Amino acid sequence: MRACVWYALVLFAGVPTLLSAQGFGIYEQGTCAMGRAGTGVAAPCSDGSAMFFNPAGLAGLTGAHATIGVTLIDIQGGFTDDVFQQHTELDDPLIGVPQLYISYGATSKLGIGVGLFAPYGLETRWPMTFDGRFAGYKNYLRSIYIQPTLAYQLTPRLSLGGGLDIVLGKVELNQHLDLADAPVPLPGLPLGTTFSQFGIAPGTDFVNAHLEATKTTVAAHFGATFKATDRLSFGANFLTQAKFDYSGTATFTQVPTNLVVPADLPLALPLGTLTIPAGCHVDDLLTAPTAACGGLGFGLFNTVFVTQPVTTTIKNPAQLVLGVAYKVTNAWTLLGDYQLTWWSQFNELDITFPQDATGFLNRKLFEHYQNTSGFRFGAEWAKSAKWTLRGGYLHHDGAAPAETVTPLLPEGQRNEFTVGATVKLAKALTADLAYQFVRQGDRRGRTREPIFNQVPTTGLNNGLYTLHAHLFGVSLGYAF
Numbered sequence: 001m002r003a004c005v006w007y008a009l010v011l012f013a014g015v016p017t018l019l020s021a022q023g024f025g026i027y028e029q030g031t032c033a034m035g036r037a038g039t040g041v042a043a044p045c046s047d048g049s050a051m052f053f054n055p056a057g058l059a060g061l062t063g064a065h066a067t068i069g070v071t072l073i074d075i076q077g078g079f080t081d082d083v084f085q086q087h088t089e090l091d092d093p094l095i096g097v098p099q100l101y102i103s104y105g106a107t108s109k110l111g112i113g114v115g116l117f118a119p120y121g122l123e124t125r126w127p128m129t130f131d132g133r134f135a136g137y138k139n140y141l142r143s144i145y146i147q148p149t150l151a152y153q154l155t156p157r158l159s160l161g162g163g164l165d166i167v168l169g170k171v172e173l174n175q176h177l178d179l180a181d182a183p184v185p186l187p188g189l190p191l192g193t194t195f196s197q198f199g200i201a202p203g204t205d206f207v208n209a210h211l212e213a214t215k216t217t218v219a220a221h222f223g224a225t226f227k228a229t230d231r232l233s234f235g236a237n238f239l240t241q242a243k244f245d246y247s248g249t250a251t252f253t254q255v256p257t258n259l260v261v262p263a264d265l266p267l268a269l270p271l272g273t274l275t276i277p278a279g280c281h282v283d284d285l286l287t288a289p290t291a292a293c294g295g296l297g298f299g300l301f302n303t304v305f306v307t308q309p310v311t312t313t314i315k316n317p318a319q320l321v322l323g324v325a326y327k328v329t330n331a332w333t334l335l336g337d338y339q340l341t342w343w344s345q346f347n348e349l350d351i352t353f354p355q356d357a358t359g360f361l362n363r364k365l366f367e368h369y370q371n372t373s374g375f376r377f378g379a380e381w382a383k384s385a386k387w388t389l390r391g392g393y394l395h396h397d398g399a400a401p402a403e404t405v406t407p408l409l410p411e412g413q414r415n416e417f418t419v420g421a422t423v424k425l426a427k428a429l430t431a432d433l434a435y436q437f438v439r440q441g442d443r444r445g446r447t448r449e450p451i452f453n454q455v456p457t458t459g460l461n462n463g464l465y466t467l468h469a470h471l472f473g474v475s476l477g478y479a480f
Contacts, residue, residue, distance in 0.1 A: 031432035031473035035420015036378025037392025039335035041323030042235035048101025051115035054223035054237040055161030058111030058151035064104040069475025071097040077467030091125040109153040132407030132447040138174040157227040165219040177207035188269040213248025231327040242316040252305035317342040339374035343399040372397040390420040405445030410465030412443040434473035
């Protein structure tokens with residue numbers, strides 16, 4: 001029964017796995033900046049997205065500006081197992097990530113604004129024929145940040161800005177459990193005796209586990225820009241850690257195995273021999289005692305797999321971005337950023353079932369994530385009063401070590417290329433377009449999670465994950 005419960009815990013454990021991928025920590029929060037590979041800490045775009053990239057960029061604005069946009073993410077990839085070389089493709093939908101920015105130059109030095117963006121989010125889906133369904137087959141995560149922002153120009157060269165982030169978090173995870181790996185809940189059997197030892201084949205689905213959780217928390221955002229000369233500027237941006245004390249509900253639904261015991265099955269126990277008679281339906285055996293099973297029943301769906309609350313604490317790690325921008329000519333600008341994300345803050349995860357008086361269900365999971373570095377390079381060309389063209393390249397590390405690459409997020413080191421443009425449609429109306437290609441290096445990983453509170457190792461890895469993605473950004477901006 002411990003292993004059965006452990007599978008439910010692994011479902012909740014997938015939440016930080018999704019969060020902790022730098023590649024799926026969505027940095028594309030403005031179409032203008034996306035076109036130049038996300039660079040903009042030293043010279044933020046004037047569309048209001050400075051609220052995310054560097055709040056100090058609101059200082060010195062004139063008038064009011066509103067921008068609404070969306071980033072569409074098309075993720076493609078799959079898994080090839082070591083033994084049969086069978087390839088399974090991801091079944092992800094097209095994901096839309098919204099942005100909304102409203103900014104206003106209250107004075108020549110004071111800028112104010114409010115932004116709405118989603119810097120963390122993911123949806124991963126795998127077909128039900130994939131072995132990874134026992135780790136998670138449909139997983140949905142969303143973190144919506146609402147950020148009121150203030151910025152002030154202290155001197156003609158130095159500006160500071162900051163904002164308070166109200167973060168709305170939601171997660172939904174779905175997972176099947178494998179009967180072959182579940183321990184047989186009979187007293188007297190050796191510890192670790194599983195149903196596979198009684199002829200149950202691996203990959204026998206018998207439970208669908210579903211979890212939902214929501215939480216609102218608060219973080220903060222700070223930034224500064226410094227103009228060393230009329231052409232050279234520097235910037236810094238810091239996003240604080242966001243801590244989620246999640247409280248969710250876990251529900252379990254029995255999945256029919258349609259298996260029947262083919263012959264009498266005697267079990268030698270310390271108190272005597274117990275026989276499971278031929279013709280006993282395994283699905284009945286897992287629930288209440290029945291005459292067809294000799295009066296035997298494990299009652300798993302009345303004791304273990306019942307709707308119950310579950311809690312855990314998850315942290316979106318802090319990140320620091322430093323940038324430089326140089327205006328080569330009046331038309332050309334070159335930009336570069338360095339990003340450090342403290343993923344080492346996600347090392348262990350405690351999962352608690354508050355209604356479990358014995359503490360039997362509580363678990364500690366080990367993730368051992370690593371801090372990551374990212375490098376971004378961009379260029380911008382103001383071709384004319386109507387057109388501005390952009391391009392860029394970025395590279396960043398993977399946060400997950402080799403032993404924690406799973407179906408929930410097969411994350412790794414990435415190289416990305418971007419192009420974009422701004423077109424002036426009318427005196428006060430502009431449109432931005434951007435495209436980004438993501439190429440992730442292939443990574444070995446596993447399709448299942450360890451059980452019984454074990455520290456994961458690369459010995460569980462059983463195949464190769466591949467992943468790439470196409471991102472499309474579009475936004476409209478109106479000045480008034």
